[in-house]
Amino acid sequence: MKAKNTLTTDAQPAKNATQTYLPTGVANLDEVLGGGLSPGALVLIMGLPGSGKTTLANQIAFAAARRGQTVLILTALSEPTSKIIAHLSTFTFFDQALVGGNVQFMSLQNMLPHGLKVTSDEVVAMARSIGAGMIVLDGFRGMRGTDGSPQEARQFLYDVGATLGTLGVTTLITSEADPRDPTFFPETTAADVILGMHYALSGVRQRRGIEVVKARGTSPLAGLHGIDLTVEGVKVYPQLEGRVARALRQACVAETHTVADARARQSFGLPDLDALLDGGIPRGTSTLIAGSPGVGKSLLALYFALAGSAAGERTVYLSFREDQPQLQRLAAPFTIGDQLATACADGSMTFLYQPTIEIHPDAIADMLLTTLDRVQPQRLVIDSIAEWAAAVTRTSSAARLDDYLTALLQATEIRRLTTVMTHATTKVIALSLDVFNEPLAMLAENMLILQQIPLHARLQRVVSVAKMRYSRHDDTLRAFDIVAPTGLQVLAPFAGGAEIPTEHSWHAVQSA
Amino acid sequence: METREPFLVLIVEDEEPIATALSFIIEDAGYVPLIAMHGRQALDVLRDRYPALIITDLMMPYMNGAQLIQAVRAQHRDLPIVLMTAAGPRYSATAGADEVLPKPFNVDDIEALLHRYLVRSSSDPPRSYAH
Structure with a gap:
């Protein structure tokens, strides 16, 4: 009856030198x-x-x-x-x-x-x-x-x-x-x-x-x-929120937390876009790529991941929609197709695919955090955060979402990760620059907005840097194209702001 | 002159499960346990028996551990007494116990205590509970 095999678990340090715990043998x-x-x-x-x-x-x-x-x-x-x-x-x-x-x-x-x-x-x-x-x-x-x-x-x-x-x-x-x-x-x-x-x-x-x-x-x-x-x-x-709150207490992050170093940048490998970002995303920050469906959010996030591989960094790519073969098909027409195959093969990119059907959001968090702690990456891509957020509201309540997303971003911050998340906006084609008003727009430190707008009798993709909390940035609206085999190309600045239609000007044209 | 019973351990504890568990540990270590539920009952026992060790709780009805120690010391100055308490070590000096055993304790604590104060009745090592 005297327990001979009392072990201290790895999960938590004993509260004092003599305190021992019996491991339950049940995961987590x-x-x-x-x-x-x-x-x-x-x-x-x-x-x-x-x-x-x-x-x-x-x-x-x-x-x-x-x-x-x-x-x-x-x-x-x-x-x-x-x-x-x-x-x-x-x-x-x-x-x-x-x-x-x-x-x-x-x-x-x-x-x-x-x-x-x-x-x-x-x-x-x-x-x-x-x-x-x-x-x-x-x-x-x-x-x-x-x-x-x-x-x-x-x-x-x-x-x-x-x-x-x-x-x-x-x-x-x-x-x-x-x-x-x-x-x-x-x-x-x-x-x-x-x-x-x-x-x-x-x-x-x-x-x-x-x-x-x-x-x-x-x-x-x-x-x-x-x-x-x-x-x-x-x-x-x-529960992710409790887990992160404990980690913050244990790490005394409140004392050691350092605001992201504005000088250290992590690029997309797209010089014209990186120039808008003053060289890239500040290391250790979170970025939301919001945009209309089909505009190229996943492709841009993939560029970010592969730029990490090219720079000798490791990336974890969490996908809710596309499995690895589908992502490879997405990239195949472009020059980054070969880079993706190489990154997956050499281990610089760890790909996680998790459909959200019948899965608890904390199970997703557990899988991701376990992978992050194993791989120790510098970059994280979540494509898209909207599916994860939907799983939270579906299984808990909308009231939990803000705390949950805050905890998620803090979990990445503790690990000093640079995180890029995609999120679809509601309009496939916007008549004007769309407003994106999700909780993540407030929580993420940086936000890029990608849209398709009617321009010169065609749909034109437009990128804008909506905010960068710790950095100066260029707020010029820039058109971009996705063309095989080059891939994503950010174009020269518009000659004049009048070329971008406003909702008012669009209706004026229609009624003329 | 009274003759000390070298293997007899008097347990004074009003909580029956604790007293029972202690008696099992003492018995399995090769000694003879005897249980009194409070200080007065312990003094009654001491009229006829002379244990080699008393292990007493502090907080008990009728007569608490400190009062018991005072009464025992008046007659048996050399009898080792261990005071069990969750109240902390400060009671050791004031109560006159030889040692304070903090509660909660485990099997190892009791076996070590017996080893310090007593000689085993058997040449066999104490039996451990857990396998």
Whole structure:
């Protein structure tokens, strides 16, 4: 029962030299818990049927068993032991070789009729007899019913938790209950950690989540975090805002934050465009390329990525619409087609493709941040940020979007990345210079607007630098063309502003 | 002259699960635990038994740990007493305990404590709980 394999996880440093945590073995859960589970903790996992309580508890148990701990899994009145083993065997964390050895299954059914006091004594005796370092008690709601009284249930949790806790045995108890149901508050006071598992329908979609309702002695990530339940078990996607806020606190970025160096530039590899930007985008800033559909936003973002490869830098390119072959087809008619193939082959460009159908936005963030920390790039391209933003509002609410995007940009800032994001405007063809009024227009430090406007009986692409927060820039409107094989060419300045139609002049021509 | 029982450890603790867990650890380490639920009960025990070590909680009903230590010291000046408390080490000097054991403690803490104050009753090493 004395935990011999207590490890400090990588997710969070221990709060002091003597503090150790048990890793849960569940992806990202240690980070959400603020380090892991304290040895000897009483952990209550609450949630409605189907929310993933049993899977989570047993995933943690098998991870402990793989580390060498003896784990006792007790079923109450939820499922027969044979059925729970059959259910668990469908998960990849299940290891048949451990069953009967480091993982022992037993049923409490014969003890429960004798009352919770007898049951708690028996649980402790069983744990002692096999030298358990962890116990899982599945189906506490059923046990609560045997004596009928919340006070009895609370006493049971207190007796089991305090005795086993002193002996260093970590106890996981699942209970079918809404984590916010005040009916269960009396017994939840005995728990050191309460994990709330949430499960709901949103339209035709299932939404699963986990929250740390309570965690004594650690600093968990607050709020609701997304989860996936797959054959690998539970995977947790920490809420981006909380994750970034913690990283900012830990890094003391408020003290060390440096405003982007206006002298250091990262170019698009397009001399005429870079000239408008006074040499390129200031290093470490975020840039929004907003524009009408089909105007060339993705192509311009690709130029930025490939200019990084040419300069010996690494780029991560996150695409929501085009997979890598599609992007290569987009680039193939132009001279940058070969450069793209080379950049992907030599590893200077890491391509991520993530359709947003049925995916939690925090899962996208987790994938991206994990990749950024692995690749350590200098440049990041997100094509387009609109899909990601839509996933946020679809799965949470529009009210979350500002905080989410702010956190995303701070996550890139902490990593000193120069970020380029594309975003489609609503008008395919604008009669005049379009106004772009999305939250990102405020959040991004720099903004380029690309549009197609009617000019001289044809559609003319026009680029303008709407803002550059840390830099001077040229605010001249410039036409540009996309022509094979040269690619994107920024043209000479217009001879006079009158050549760019205003909405007023357009209507005047139409009515003449 | 009283004869000290070299393997007897008196646990004075009003929280039953803590007392039970302590008794398991002491038993598995090769000693003999005896539980009193508060200071008065401990003094009753001490009329007939003479343990080699007392491990007492501080905050208990009827007679707290500090009062118990004072009463025990009047009769058994050399009997080692360890005071368990979550209140911090400042009670050590005022209460007259030989040592303060901060709560919460773990199995290693208790085994080390027994090793410091007692000689094991068996030649076997203490049994560890966890595998």
